[in-house]
Amino acid sequence: MQGLKQRLVQEALEAGFIACRICRPDAVPEVAGRLQEFLAAGYHGQMAWMSERTQWRGNPVALWPDARSVVMLAESYTPTHDPLEILKQPDRGAISVYAQGRDYHDVVKKRLKRLARWLIAAASDDDPQVKVFVDTAPVPEKALGQAAGLGWQGKHTNLLSRDWGNWAFLGAVFTTLELPPDPPESDNCGSCRACLDICPTDAFPAPYKLDARRCISYLTIEHKGPVPQELRAKMGNRIYGCDDCLAVCPWNKFAVSARDMRLSARPELRAPALANLARLDDRAFRALFSGSPIKRIGRDRFVRNVLYAIGNSGDPALRATAAGLTEDPDETVAEAACWAVAQLTAQ
Structure with missing residues (x-):
């Protein structure tokens, strides 16, 4: 499977992702406890959906018991402008960078589906099954991303990387294939606040x-x-x-430019x-x-x-x-x- 994994990573990079790493579905046992602590404190506010299906949200294995590997992918949406400059224009609206372009759910999910189809074809002898997720199911993408070695969850709770900063969307491909996992990433925030x-x-x-x-x-x-x-x-x-x-x-000094122009800011939404x-x-x-x-x-x-x-x-x-x-x-x-x-x- 090592050869298939190498080809998969290469295919992902050629498809437009900036990183591709792999972990086991059971690689994040700490998530369930963190989720319960978050909910018990009431930090989720009106997001009632976070307290639903916690058996899946806190345990990727329960989400799909047949899965043996999780392919975690990152896609850059690094802005070409300083997103804080708009705060100096009080008569203009500040819209988060990720929402200034095309809906990332559509863009990233289509790319994930293409990669999943490639994986099925490349491993046809093993009759693999796949499922893709982009922030629309109870999947702990950030924790899985750290377990797979994409990056680590920083003090702001978002995933960041020494290679591409924190301007990235995450996607996951669950598969029944037994792919060699990557080592997890360690925390590199240090004393920064x-x-x-x-x-x-x-x-x-x-x-x-x-x-x-x-x-x-x-x-x-x-x-x-x-x-x-x-x-x-x-x-x-x-x-x-x-x-x-x-x-x-x-x-972010190592941020990678966005490769898909559909994720670039529409001029009318910049300011x-x-x-x-x-x-x-x-x-x-x-x-x-x-x-x-x-x-x-x-x-x-x-x-x-x-x-x-x-x-x-x-x-x-x-x-x-x-x-x-x-x-x-x-x-x-x-x-x-x-x-x-x-x-x-x-x-």
Whole structure:
């Protein structure tokens, strides 16, 4: 199987992935305990799905008992610009780098399926079975990525590597083939605290621990209803996700450029005007974010985020824009608009 593994790695690199490593499905026994600790602390907030199917989420073996190997892959989405520069433009919306291009679920999953088909053909004598996953099933991709040697989970809880930093999507191919595993990666964060110290909302109660309830990515994407008032000002102009902890990681000096142009930022999403975004109705929202992961949260939650950013902008010219939404049919949007007007009136 060593020869097949070498060919698989080469095929993955030629397909556009920046790294390919292998581990056993039972290589992450610590995940179940960490998951239970996370849930017991309530750090998952409104993400009820995290407390469901924990027998799978905490144990990849239970997800598919027939699997003998997990092929972990990384695909770069390294930005070509400084993602923190947008924070200096308060009348513009800051969208997380990963969401400025095509939905990565579609891009990466198609590439994984092609690689899986290649693996089936290459090992046809063994009649292999495969299943592919990209962040849409209860698979602990980051833990498996560390076990396979792709990188390690840093203090910001994301996977990072000495070879390509932390701007990467992860994908997994589970297979019934017995492929030689790679050694796990060790922690190389050292005494660095850059990711912890930059967090605007103090979402890290300790290194390697994340309280999602305070994370801006969670607040702008997963959290339904009004965001707690004490956190709104800390969100700044971040309207979908947050890149702060990723952007300051010193290992990004080794970042690898994204190879798929579909993951590159669309010009209209690099620094969109808050005034224009606030005026989006449902149809315009769907048209603007067609093929984007942003479409998933819907117009109302997105405009809610935009109104928080308007309230934080300090720009009196945006007061009228917010005032025009104080009677929006969605109660959360209307409340956010009233808050924004109050913030700008108090300037």
